[in-house]
Amino acid sequence: MAQERTDEELLAAYQQGDVGAFELLLRRHRAPLFTFLLRMLGDREKAEDLAQETFLRLVKGAQAWEQRARFSTWLFTIARNLCVDQARRDRFRKADSLDAQGPPGSEGEPAMIDSVAGNEIDPARGAESARMRPVLQKALLSLPAEQREVFLLREQAGVPFKEIAELTGVNENTVKSRMRYALEALRKSLLAAGVSEEAAADEPAAGVRLGRA
Amino acid sequence: MTHAESQDLLIDLAFGELDPARAAEVADHLAGCDECRREKRALDEARRLAAPLRELEEPGAAFDDRILAAAKAQAQLTHDGNIGQVIEVSGSVKPLGLTPSSIDAHGPVSVKAAERRRPRWMLRVALGGSVAAAAALALAVSTTLQSKHVAQLAAQKDDAYEIRVHAAEEATRLEAKAAAPKMAKAEPPEVANASKIAQLAQPAGPPPVQAPLSTMKPMKQERALAKKEAPSGLLGGSGGDSSLGAAGRGAGASNLHASDQMLEADERQASPPPAAPARRDRPALAHAPAAAESQPYTQAASAEPRASAAPPAVVSMARKEAATDSAESLEKRAEQARHAGNFALAAGLYRKAAAQRREEAAANSSAAAWDLAHAVECLAAAGQFDDAKRVRDELIKSYPSEDTAFYAAARALREVEAAPPAADSAKQ
Numbered sequence: 001m002a003q004e005r006t007d008e009e010l011l012a013a014y015q016q017g018d019v020g021a022f023e024l025l026l027r028r029h030r031a032p033l034f035t036f037l038l039r040m041l042g043d044r045e046k047a048e049d050l051a052q053e054t055f056l057r058l059v060k061g062a063q064a065w066e067q068r069a070r071f072s073t074w075l076f077t078i079a080r081n082l083c084v085d086q087a088r089r090d091r092f093r094k095a096d097s098l099d100a101q102g103p104p105g106s107e108g109e110p111a112m113i114d115s116v117a118g119n120e121i122d123p124a125r126g127a128e129s130a131r132m133r134p135v136l137q138k139a140l141l142s143l144p145a146e147q148r149e150v151f152l153l154r155e156q157a158g159v160p161f162k163e164i165a166e167l168t169g170v171n172e173n174t175v176k177s178r179m180r181y182a183l184e185a186l187r188k189s190l191l192a193a194g195v196s197e198e199a200a201a202d203e204p205a206a207g208v209r210l211g212r213a
Numbered sequence: 214m215t216h217a218e219s220q221d222l223l224i225d226l227a228f229g230e231l232d233p234a235r236a237a238e239v240a241d242h243l244a245g246c247d248e249c250r251r252e253k254r255a256l257d258e259a260r261r262l263a264a265p266l267r268e269l270e271e272p273g274a275a276f277d278d279r280i281l282a283a284a285k286a287q288a289q290l291t292h293d294g295n296i297g298q299v300i301e302v303s304g305s306v307k308p309l310g311l312t313p314s315s316i317d318a319h320g321p322v323s324v325k326a327a328e329r330r331r332p333r334w335m336l337r338v339a340l341g342g343s344v345a346a347a348a349a350l351a352l353a354v355s356t357t358l359q360s361k362h363v364a365q366l367a368a369q370k371d372d373a374y375e376i377r378v379h380a381a382e383e384a385t386r387l388e389a390k391a392a393a394p395k396m397a398k399a400e401p402p403e404v405a406n407a408s409k410i411a412q413l414a415q416p417a418g419p420p421p422v423q424a425p426l427s428t429m430k431p432m433k434q435e436r437a438l439a440k441k442e443a444p445s446g447l448l449g450g451s452g453g454d455s456s457l458g459a460a461g462r463g464a465g466a467s468n469l470h471a472s473d474q475m476l477e478a479d480e481r482q483a484s485p486p487p488a489a490p491a492r493r494d495r496p497a498l499a500h501a502p503a504a505a506e507s508q509p510y511t512q513a514a515s516a517e518p519r520a521s522a523a524p525p526a527v528v529s530m531a532r533k534e535a536a537t538d539s540a541e542s543l544e545k546r547a548e549q550a551r552h553a554g555n556f557a558l559a560a561g562l563y564r565k566a567a568a569q570r571r572e573e574a575a576a577n578s579s580a581a582a583w584d585l586a587h588a589v590e591c592l593a594a595a596g597q598f599d600d601a602k603r604v605r606d607e608l609i610k611s612y613p614s615e616d617t618a619f620y621a622a623a624r625a626l627r628e629v630e631a632a633p634p635a636a637d638s639a640k641q
Binding site for chain 2: 022023030032034047048059063160179180183
């Protein structure tokens, strides 16, 4: 089998009119992007909307894209900016909406935590992990958005610190300290919520794909 | 390695972002430093606890559909030479008409009065406008449009739209295709590029506000070219008419003549008399009504009968009439045109209304600002992004305190200005 083409090669092919190449890109990045947005927003429907919007913008901007820029960085830049807009809208709406109350002290958090629980249980996954995920998501949503995005970009999307710095427009040291705060806050709230290391330990350490046996 | 250095690098170590030599140095330090070791352990523990968050989840089954449809449409716009006037269609467009082989050239495009719960700007359909569009319409239309606005209008008029796309003979199409690049080459490069630039909407800096005419020129010339192309296609294609370009522009484009002229009238009013560029357009414009009369698209262009291509006398009357119209009636007409999907005309009318408002009391600056904002929206909807950006710049310059109007205008352009990160970012 021929060696897999890189994202950048695929996008270049799409620039030449190869829609199949774009489809490959879409399939490759659909789940990571959707997961990023889902964890970021805590709401499946919003995450799907924004993920779709991200790809639509990608389509529009594809011709102007330059090979020098990394595809995934661009993808997450668009998605991240859409998240920022979304948070702004949510905050605005919350001002006169009683049914949307974020956790106290959090900024612009969507109040959809409960909806995360229950409707995402995938029988293919370990029962323990499924039980924990709502707790984890809740802990994640209680982080300030800047910490949450850094955590997800690095931990889930695998974007190196240096690129996160470019993507979010802050310097690398700030990114790293946000990461440290995020990890420390998560550690504390997860231990307090009774998540044990044994329960989490059956998760492999690096990039987990859904659908593994 | 000092303790402080080690502290800084713990997070990099935890995520494997240190080169081996550096990682070994930190490890050495850790061996003798309880504090750093404790912190490193806490970082690792947090990552393990949160590991389930890394599991990937899939979006719903229909997630890809809209994206792939857009990707295909965009690829065809860019690669089949159909890079002309872009008109936003509200409604759903089924992608089955997008390949040349499956086109039903005789299929009528009907406007249904179906109500959509969530009307969306779904797809940019390129309809004529550039020379190449004459060839490329064969690819375009066999679609069902559902448009609330259009439906409303149709209901008012109590008759449905029908945009007929006549079959062109293969030979005609090939001929036209062959002719297209030649004609494009014969013109200054800016002409060939104009529509492409609008299409790609590269985030170039805003064009100088001072020179509206010179920057408008390419588009006008391009349309003029399309106009010239239409009749020659008619001659070339026996039987099959040349409505490739013409019919494609049916709904909006023949109205564009009128809107061009109005915009031009606008410019003349608002600025010193135009020099050479406008005059260069004149022969083409004069030619347009004649071409229109002999073309089927004049019949097809029922979307805005009032503004459909008319004999020169009528057009100039309309122009005079427009010049004395009140801002309100201009706004009303603009709104009608906008609802009919005739964005280019609407944009022209809005700008005219804005100019009118400006002459009235200063109290109307908000209304004028909003007229400009609407003009930006309409221009963006018509795919004329360069013009849209210029009007937006004019808006912020003339009415810096009208935040909401400016925000509306900026929003209309946000999509095309979402661009890839700067080249050097993400380079690694």
